[in-house]
Amino acid sequence: MSSSRDRIFATLRAGLKETVNDPARPKTVADRISGHPRNLVPQRAQIPHDEQVALFVAKVEALTVTVDRVDSAADVPAKIADYLAQHNLPTTLKVSPDPLLEALPWSDRPLLQVEYGRGRSEDLVSVTPAFAGIAETGTLMLHSSATTPTTLHFVPDHHLVVMRESQITGALEDAFARLREKLGSVDNWPRTVNFVTGPSRTADIEGVPVLGAHGPRRLHIVLVKDGAAQS
Structure with a gap:
């Protein structure tokens, strides 16, 4: 049977x-x-890159995401320290072992305690990179790898994302095109690709909005100015 x-x-x-x-x-x-034909791409996101950056920031802020914009990666530790102080958080950070983040001048802020690795239930604040930001919807594209453990995207209450302006794309299809270009063969693709639009929220119970039900209750982006868009 x-x-x-x-x-x-x-x-x-x-x-x-x-x-x-x-x-x-x-x-x-x-x-x-192999062919991955593109779907219809909304025209509103097919704009010059500086306008895509402005649209992305406007979209994420409308979703209660906070954004700091800095001129250099060297300014990132100071902005993260400011965020922790603003929210009365401890100075301990769980950070993705990613080259962009490991190269930051954390020693400029000696009170910050930086630990690299996967997220754990006791971690309150994580700092990760993002693969792309999608201007059309204010969405972050994140993927798993040895240097970007997915647990850091969902376990801590506060998720801090460091990304460059050049990582912002117009539409979802543009972000996928970049990922294919980066990873090549489908055999090289990550186990997971996640899309995050604002902090975790739900209104499943009696229609009452609740933050942090399925992931971080706060999402903060430090956006680093770095010139023109990626090819």
Whole structure:
């Protein structure tokens, strides 16, 4: 007797008029992965890059995300220290072991206690990079890797993101195009690609908004000016 799983898949195949082990299916899937045709891209995000940066900042701030803009990466530790002081937080940070973050002059702020590694339940503040910022919706694109553990995106109450202006794209399709360019073959793709639009919130219970139900209750971005957009 077939299992419930087999019955479910059989029903789906019947609805799609597909057969088991159809020899055409692997080629169809391979062609779709290699070709990755673009969907319709909204015109509002197809603007000069400086306008994309302004749109991204406006979108994230409308989502209760706070933003600091700095002229140099050297200014980042000071802005993070200011954020901690503003919210009366301890000076301990769990930081992604990412080259951009490891190169920051943390020693300029000796009171900051920087620890690199994965997020744990006891971590209150994380600092991570982002792969891209999507101007159209004010969304961060994050992916897992040895230097960007996903736990830092979701476990601590305060998620601080350091990113360059050149990482901001117009639309979701543009961000995916950059990821394909960076990683190449699908075999090199990360286990997870996450999209974060504002801090975690839900209104599932009696329609009352609650922050931090499924992730950080606060999201803060330190945006570093670095010139023109990426190719």
